[in-house]
Amino acid sequence: MKMSIRNAEELTRKLGQVVYVAGAQWGDEGKGKLVDILSQKYDIIARAAGGANAGHTICVNKNGKSEKFIFHQLPSGVLHEGKICIIGNGCVIHIATLLDEIHQLREKGIDVMRQLMISDRAHIIFDYHKEIDEIQEDRKGDKKVGTTKRGIGPAYTDKISRSGIRMADLLDFDGFAAKFRANAERKMKLFGIKIDIEKQINFYKDAVELIQPLIINTIEYLEKAYKEGKTILVEGAQGSHLDIDFGTYPYVTSSSTTSGGACTGLGIAPSKISSVVGIAKAYTTRVGAGPFPTELGDIEGTMLRDKGAEFGATTGRPRRCGWFDAVVVKNAITISGINSINLTKLDVLTGFQNIKIAVGYKLDGENISFVPALLNEFERVEVKYIDMPGWTEDISDAKKFMNLPKNARNYVLKLEEILEVPVNFIGVGVHRNEMIYR
Secondary structure (H helix, E strand, O other), X not given: XXXXXXXXXXXXXXXXXXXXXXXXXXXXXXXXXXXXXXXOOOXXXXXXXXXXXXXXXXXXXXXXXXXXXXXXXXXXXXXXXXXXXXXXXXXXXXXXXXXXXXXXXXXXXXXXXXXXXXXXXXXXXXXXXXXXXXXXXXXXXXXXXXXXXXXXXXXXXXXXXOOOOEHHHHHOHHHHHHHHHHHHHHHHHHHOOOOOHHHHHHHXXXXXXXXXXXXXXXXXXXXXXXXXXXXXXXXXXXXXXXXXXXXXXXXXXXXXXXXXXXXXXXXXXXXXXXXXXXXXXXXXXEOOOXXXXXXXXXXXXXXXXXXXXXXXXXXXXXXXXXXXXXXXHHHHHHHHOOOEEEEEOHHHHOOOOEEEXXXXXXXXXXXEOOOOOOHHHHOOOEEEEEEEEOOOOOXXXXXXXXXXXXXXXXXHHHHHHHHOOOEEEEEOOOEOOOEEEO
């Protein structure tokens, strides 16, 4: 079921020509669903950061059956025919994964080759990056970051150290092969790994025949499209508090996950971004290690995990669950300039008698309203909560805000009051049509 034409056009007018969808917590907030919904009315859907470590899950009802799509490399908008989908220069691409996703969609009757564009400046993740990722994570012992071991960090390391290989290099294949050989030989010496260099080069020689038409100057393409009045939807990866600069370092990803990353990852000027929609679950989750002040280690945490099916789309790891942390979300609002909130998975809170909201921290006896930079400080903050009465009614069929139980409405209104940003979208289920627009 698609949203109504009236709703879609009204939303597009409100959000503007260029919209960034930002995760406001620690990732897994449900960005893919809103991007999929908004893609109905946007001309171009683009990814600006991250790689195959970001799993976006979309559930679609077809002929009365629920079908799940999980994307790691492709933008979520590929499910909409005729939409241009762009993988930007800020992304890192594992070509085998990309080709596998393209093949899987083709088997389901969706040919994305006609609508996909890849920045010639995007860096390539090689299999040796994945091996190095695993080696480096294992060497950290009990101080593991919790990486997905998809090679993201080592690929970005090569990028920053100016030894990376980009998609444009594939277009000069002899030059690509020389760079790959040099890099592979260096990695084998440094990490003691084995790389079948010729086999890998032959793989990329075959792969480039398939993807060469997709590799373009996406910066130039987006600038022309913008001047023509085309609408652009930028799909954020991970969450604001996994940002390399603003996240809970070192338990972060290797790219910029805030709205600033949309500019550096696509070549779009900051002045062109019309609005930023922040995605936040009605509670909080986190995958991997790192501080989590509102984490629940009791039966309520288990209930949230089970009811919300909180298992990583990329790794399958169980997510840590806790109450909504308004300090974390308000920090994301500040950093990314979020001016609209999509509250997801409100339905998961159905059945809880009492629901808590973290509204502030206390550190060494002093009230603070920000996430500390030092982990040992963040780990010892005292959380100030307020209590909200829960509800028992099933809300998955609610189409309007007033259809929600009074206590559910009050919970949303209280979050609006605390965050000082309107909650314009409310997710009440996993499917496209299970969204309330305000």
